[in-house]
Amino acid sequence: MDIKQRMQAVLRAEADAIRGINISNDFITTVEVMLNCKGKILTTGIGKAGHIAKKFAATLCSTATPADFIHPAEAAHGDLGLVGVNDVMIAFSTSGKSREVIEILEMSRHLGVTTIIGVTSHPDSELRDYSDLVLDMGIITEPCPLGLTPSASMAVMLAISDAIALALMEQKGVTREDYGLRHHGGYLGTAARKN
Numbered sequence: 044m045d046i047k048q049r050m051q052a053v054l055r056a057e058a059d060a061i062r063g064i065n066i067s068n069d070f071i072t073t074v075e076v077m078l079n080c081k082g083k084i085l086t087t088g089i090g091k092a093g094h095i096a097k098k099f100a101a102t103l104c105s106t107a108t109p110a111d112f113i114h115p116a117e118a119a120h121g122d123l124g125l126v127g128v129n130d131v132m133i134a135f136s137t138s139g140k141s142r143e144v145i146e147i148l149e150m151s152r153h154l155g156v157t158t159i160i161g162v163t164s165h166p167d168s169e170l171r172d173y174s175d176l177v178l179d180m181g182i183i184t185e186p187c188p189l190g191l192t193p194s195a196s197m198a199v200m201l202a203i204s205d206a207i208a209l210a211l212m213e214q215k216g217v218t219r220e221d222y223g224l225r226h227h228g229g230y231l232g233t234a235a236r237k238n
C-alpha cells in the first residue's frame with residue numbers, strides 16, 4: 044500500500060468507526076447524570092485514552108461544566124484526594140482491562156463517587172463490571188499496518204466525548220455570553236462576543 048492509500052485507509056477506518064457508534068440509553072442517561080451532578084465531574088484514563096479523558100475535561104470546562112482529569116498512576120500517590128462524595132467519574136479504556144484504571148475506580152467508589160461511566164470497546168472489558176453506565180465504542184479494527192496503534196479507537200473516544208459535552212452544553216442552556224466569559228482571550232472569545 045502506498046502512502047496515499049494508507050492515509051485514505053486510516054481516514055476511512057476512523058470515519059466508519061465513528062459512524063458505527065450506537066447511541067444507547069446509557070448515552071442519554073450519561074448527559075442527564077452529568078447535568079444533575081451534585082459533586083464534581085472527574086475523568087480518567089491511561090495511555091492514549093488518558094489524553095482523550097484529559098481533553099474531555101478541558102472541553103467540559105470550556106462549555107460551562109467544571110471538570111478535572113485524574114491520572115490513574117498519580118491517584119495512587121495522593122491525587123485521589125480530589126475525589127469526593129457525589130462526584131461522577133468517567134473512565135476511558137478501549138480494552139477496559141488497564142489495572143491502573145480499575146484500581147482508581149475501586150478506590151473512588153469507596154470515597155463516595157455516585158456514578159461511574161465507562162467508555163470501552165471490548166465485550167470482556169472489566170471496566171463494564173465497575174460501571175453504572177457503559178458507553179460502548181463498538182468493535183473497532185485499527186487501520187495500523189500492525190493492527191495495534193490506537194487510531195480508530197481514539198477517534199471514537201474523542202467523538203463520544205465531544206457528543207456528550209455538546210449535548211450537555213445545550214441542555215444547560217449555555218449562551219454565547221457564557222461561552223465568551225470562559226474564553227476571554229483569543230479567537231474563540233472574540234467570536235463568541237460577536238452578534
